[in-house]
Amino acid sequence: MFTIIGERINTTLGKVKKAVENRDAEYIIQDVKKQTQCGATYIDVNAGARIGHEKEDMKWLLKIVQEATDLPLCLDSPDPLILEMAYALVDKTPLVNSISLEKERFDSMMPFIEGKKCKIIALCMDDSGMPKTSEDIINRAKTIVAELEKIGMKRDDIFVDPLIQPMSVENNNGTMAMDAVKAIMSDLKGVHTTGGLSNISYGLPKRKIINRNFLLMMMANGFDSAIMDPLDKDIMAALKTGEMLAGHDDYCMNFLKSVRAGDIEA
Amino acid sequence: MFTIIGERINTTLGKVKKAVENRDAEYIIQDVKKQTQCGATYIDVNAGARIGHEKEDMKWLLKIVQEATDLPLCLDSPDPLILEMAYALVDKTPLVNSISLEKERFDSMMPFIEGKKCKIIALCMDDSGMPKTSEDIINRAKTIVAELEKIGMKRDDIFVDPLIQPMSVENNNGTMAMDAVKAIMSDLKGVHTTGGLSNISYGLPKRKIINRNFLLMMMANGFDSAIMDPLDKDIMAALKTGEMLAGHDDYCMNFLKSVRAGDIEA
DSSP: EEEEEEEEEEETTTHHHHHTTOOOOHHHHHHHHHHTTTSSSSSEEEESSSTOOHHHHHHHHHHHHHOOOOOEEEESSSSHHHHHHHHHHHHSSSEEEOOOOOOOHHHHHHHHHTTTTOOEEEEOOOTBBOOHHHHHHHHHHHHHHHHHTTOOOOOOGGGEEEEOTTTTTTTTTHHHHHHHHHHHHHHTTOOOOOOOOGGGTTTSSSSHHHHHHHHHHHHTTTEEHHHHHHHHTHHHHHHHHHHTTTSSGOOOOOHHHHHTTTOOOO | OEEEEEEEEESSHHHHHHHTTTHHHHHHHHHHHHHHHHHOOEEEOOOOOSOHOOOOHHHHHHHHHHHHOSOEEEOSOOOOOHHHHHHOOOOOEEEEEEEEESHHHHHHHHHTTOOOEEEEEOOOOOOBOOOOOOHHHHHHHHHHHHHHHHHTGGGGGGGEEEEOOTTTTOOHHHHHHHHHHHHHHHHTTTTOOOOOOOGGGGGGGHHHHHHHHHHHHTTTTOOOOOOOOOOOOHHHHHHHHHHHHHTOOOHHHHHHHHTTTTTTOO
């Protein structure tokens, strides 16, 4: 089962920032309801864009978002203090976004996670910067998963993010991510892999087409979650077709249901 | 570089059969010109549908097709006598479609191939029938490649066809083909993999969408050729995007050129 992390409640997006500024609950509620209807597994909530307001904005958003949906949330902040507060305010077991191997972030996140009931996104980032080869990604994934297992986390609760980088920067950035996902899903059996797809197309035209074609290529290597927009009909159609082709849709039932609902179009 | 085997000159297609029956050279010429313009690497020529007429139909088609294009041809017949005649009539080194491990076909094809300058499609089929697991496919690929190497064929001249089977029949038919391609491209380094994509969607709706999404998933596993319709704009757009994402398009130049030409659309 593919895990869709709905990315739309993020204050770096202009409309969301404005809605948060104006405490426009209705905008947030409608968006979250749509993400829920369209098949999100988690609703990501990021309140980081209004500098100095993250705490109060996150608090307000969590109340509104939970009124609008029964889905669990993905708590998205680099700040463990914000995450600590947010964790206390959610009803369902959240996905925490994120931990990495960067010393400062790692050291502050580990005590926050330890003993808590949560799932976590683990970024393959360390203090030397972005990974340069698939081996970098795989090694970092192994290190961070081992650390998380030491404090009692189960593999099923860990979503490894290989850190997708733009094709416009380096010709092998696509295969680097694909090869890493293939190895992680095989060498660290039981973990999930996730990530923001849209980085792949940064600097290129026709970004949505690139993103959804890349999703299929990543799924062919075992990628089983993405931080994405569930309201994008084309990427959702690609996802459902990909799930069927990857053998995760018994008797093609979900695919056929989507076709009948008019959701699989050219 | 992805090898596109243009599949349109095939007498099992009603319009082509009629054109061949009526010796309508203009229809064939226009179609072949379009396939050439759209980026075919080979033009497949199959004259098998009019029972008892394959020899004269193939002869006529080869003359017309070679008038219409400078591309090499893919000679498509199960009959070595037809292939022998066809081979003598082509100007450029052809791709021969096909040999398999079925005893009768294998025994009659090997003497035809030996010593000839040609490339060949090798079907992973033997007398026990269609493959049932990816290991079946991989083992058959290894056997047939070894046999072809014994008679002096180079791996670069061999296109292994894993035999794509429908998702509607068995939930793992997609992953069976993907896993097999991954292993073949790694264990038999230097060979190509090809096949007819459309079998994957047999019995399901929205076949073209399934076919092109499957192409991307196969390409993510190293698939580097397909028997396909180069006039299908959507699958060609998926192919170009997939080539770029697979790292086979330096500086994304071909992708960007296709975007400028209006060939990459939603």
